[in-house]
Amino acid sequence: MGQFLSLAGPKCRTSEHNKVSQNETCKRQRMSSNFDEESARLIPSLPDELSIQIIARLPRICYFNVRLVSRKWMTTIRSPELFKLRKELGTTEEWLYLLTKVEEDKLFWHALDPFSRKWHRLPMMPSVVYEDDSRKGFSGLWMWNMAGASINIAEVIRGWLGRKDSLDQMPFCGCAIGAVDGCLYVLGGFSRALTMKCVWRFDPIQNEWREMTSMSARRAYCKTGILNNKLYVVGGVSQGRGGLTPLQSAEVFDPSMGTWSQVPSMPFSKAQMLPTAYLADMLKPIATGLTSYMGRLCVPQSLYSWPFFVDVGGEIYDPETNSWIEMPNGMGEGWPARQAGTKLSVVVDGELYAFDPSSTLDSGKIKADLCSSPSSSTSLFSGSLNEHSDSIAESDAVFWKVIATRDFGSAELVSCQVLEI
Numbered sequence: 195m196g197q198f199l200s201l202a203g204p205k206c207r208t209s210e211h212n213k214v215s216q217n218e219t220c221k222r223q224r225m226s227s228n229f230d231e232e233s234a235r236l237i238p239s240l241p242d243e244l245s246i247q248i249i250a251r252l253p254r255i256c257y258f259n260v261r262l263v264s265r266k267w268m269t270t271i272r273s274p275e276l277f278k279l280r281k282e283l284g285t286t287e288e289w290l291y292l293l294t295k296v297e298e299d300k301l302f303w304h305a306l307d308p309f310s311r312k313w314h315r316l317p318m319m320p321s322v323v324y325e326d327d328s329r330k331g332f333s334g335l336w337m338w339n340m341a342g343a344s345i346n347i348a349e350v351i352r353g354w355l356g357r358k359d360s361l362d363q364m365p366f367c368g369c370a371i372g373a374v375d376g377c378l379y380v381l382g383g384f385s386r387a388l389t390m391k392c393v394w395r396f397d398p399i400q401n402e403w404r405e406m407t408s409m410s411a412r413r414a415y416c417k418t419g420i421l422n423n424k425l426y427v428v429g430g431v432s433q434g435r436g437g438l439t440p441l442q443s444a445e446v447f448d449p450s451m452g453t454w455s456q457v458p459s460m461p462f463s464k465a466q467m468l469p470t471a472y473l474a475d476m477l478k479p480i481a482t483g484l485t486s487y488m489g490r491l492c493v494p495q496s497l498y499s500w501p502f503f504v505d506v507g508g509e510i511y512d513p514e515t516n517s518w519i520e521m522p523n524g525m526g527e528g529w530p531a532r533q534a535g536t537k538l539s540v541v542v543d544g545e546l547y548a549f550d551p552s553s554t555l556d557s558g559k560i561k562a563d564l565c566s567s568p569s570s571s572t573s574l575f576s577g578s579l580n581e582h583s584d585s586i587a588e589s590d591a592v593f594w595k596v597i598a599t600r601d602f603g604s605a606e607l608v609s610c611q612v613l614e615i
Contacts, residue, residue: 234264234266236249236266236267236270246270246275246276246279247279249270249271249276250276250279250280250283250285251283251285253287253307253309253310254287254289254307254615255307255309255310255312255314257271258314272399272400272401274399277376277399277615280615286614286615287307287309287614287615288308288612288613288614289305289306289307289308289398289612289613289615290305290306290308290610290611290612291303291304291305291306291316291373291378291610291611291612291613292304292305292306292607292609292610293371293607293608293609293610293611294602294605294606294607294608295605295606295608296603296604296605296606297604297605301319301366301608302315302316302318302605303315303316303319303378303396304316304600304602305398306598306600308597308598311597311598312598313598313600316396316401317396317401317402317403319366319380319394319403320394320403320405366380366383366384366385367383367384367414368382368383368384368389368414368415369381369382369383369414370382370383370413370415370416370417370418370427370430371418371608371609371611372418372419372420372425372427372611373420373611373612373613374420374423374424374425374447374449375423375449375450376398376399376613376614376615377395377396377397377398377449377613378395378396378398378611378613379393379394379395379396379406379418379425379447380393380394380395380396381393381394381409381413381416381418381427382409382412382413382414382416382427382430383414384414388412388433389412389413389414389431389432389433389438390412390413390414391408391409391410391411391412391413392405392408392409393405393406393407393408393409393447394406398613398615399615406447406452407447407452407453407454408454409427409445409447409454410443410445410454410456411432411441411443411445412432412433413427413429413430413431413432413441414430414431414432414438415430415431416428416429416430416441416481417429417430417481417482417483417484417493418484419484419485419486419491420486421486421489421490421491421513422489422513423449423450424446424447424448424449425446425447425449426444426445426446426447426457426484426486426491426511427444427445427446427447428443428444428457428460428481428484428491428493428511429441429442429443429444429460429480429481429493430481431480439478440478440479440480442459442460442461442462442479443456443457443459443460444456444457444458444459444460444511445457457511457516458511458516458517458518460481460493460495460509460511460518461509461518462479462495462506462509463509463520464495464506464507464520477497477498477499477504478497478498478499479495479496479497479498479506480495480496480497480498481493481494481495482494482495482496482529482536482537483508483529483536483537483538483539485539485540485541485546486541487541487546488544489512489513489514490510490511490512490513491510491511491513492508492510492521492525492539492546493508493509493510493511494507494508494521494526494529494537494539495507495508495509495526496537505526505527505529506526507520507521507523507525507526507527508520508521508525508526508529509521529548
């Protein structure tokens with residue numbers, strides 16, 4: 195018996211030694227392969243400095259495939275230094291980002307490269323739920339609520355009556371969208387029938403969503419604008435004991451610091467000139483638009499009580515004086531709020547344009563403000579789209595060029611942003 199054990203002992207020890215040796219060899223091979231992969235050049239026989247110069251000149255649409263080459267390629271493609279180099283070389287590209295809402299009340303982001311005409315699907319936004327005791331006292335009949343581009347007020351009111359918590363299935367409903375410093379921002383909105391103050395940022399370089407510092411106030415249907423590479427948020431509605439209440443407050447986000455700062459609240463001076471206390475209690479002042487114009491924020495305003503709108507001009511915020519002033523007479527009327535309480539405007543080549551929708555489908559006005567400064571007297575001109583249709587037909591015809599198409603089904607367009615990366 196002892197002889198049998200003595201014979202078996204060396205074999206077992208030899209087997210164990212061989213097994214350990216094999217494990218060590220495999221471990222060394224794995225470590226060696228990782229080391230070789232990290233130490234290998236991006237492009238064989240070329241210095242990495244030259245390889246990065248080549249990569250920076252590639253169309254950005256190629257990055258989704260070349261980042262799969264190796265870990266080092268992935269790290270390079272996600273490096274901010276690469277995109278700084280693209281900016282220095284003048285190879286940055288403008289992509290179009292679309293936010294759509296499908297019937298299931300889900301939000302999806304899509305990116306379009308206009309050059310290659312290829313679509314890219316962004317990662318899903320996080321499904322956030324913020325609980326709050328104030329939900330117990332939430333009133334369902336916020337009949338004066340102002341609807342933004344992401345929702346139709348008549349459909350909401352008709353659909354919500356009789357359904358206690360229809361907004362439970364609508365995360366980010368009424369959220370605000372902004373684009374600053376090469377990133378997309380989604381701010382506030384509703385979650386489980388509560389207004390939120392959370393802020394989410396999509397970084398196209400990292401291709402991921404990240405929660406940022408929250409706003410100081412819960413907001414839905416607020417307005418956003420970019421000024422001096424900072425993101426401004428004004429107005430909106432927040433949840434109160436009796437339902438939703440309008441906000442006159444404003445704040446600004448500095449993406450370089452990742453912090454929020456307070457901005458003086460909008461005075462709504464014209465809203466305080468109502469003749470009776472009854473009207474002052476019934477008509478709620480709201481910001482119905484926001485445009486950055488000549489270094490200032492132009493905020494058209496309205497008084498609202500479903501289904502009535504009363505235009506009251508607007509106010510202008512000057513960051514140098516950190517104060518608000520009234521818009522010049524006539525300027526606020528350039529933003530009529532006849533459709534869903536949203537006043538549409540844009541600045542092109544330093545000139546401010548506003549769209550004046552008509553009650554008919556084939557008519558409308560585009561107005562331009564050619565004033566030298568927001569505080570001076572304005573010079574407005576308007577051209578009716580249907581009035582000039584004949585003259586356009588007699589002259590050279592204008593045709594739209596379709597650069598890309600995609601079937602979104604019954605999805606509703608919520609927002610459209612442009613990022614230069």
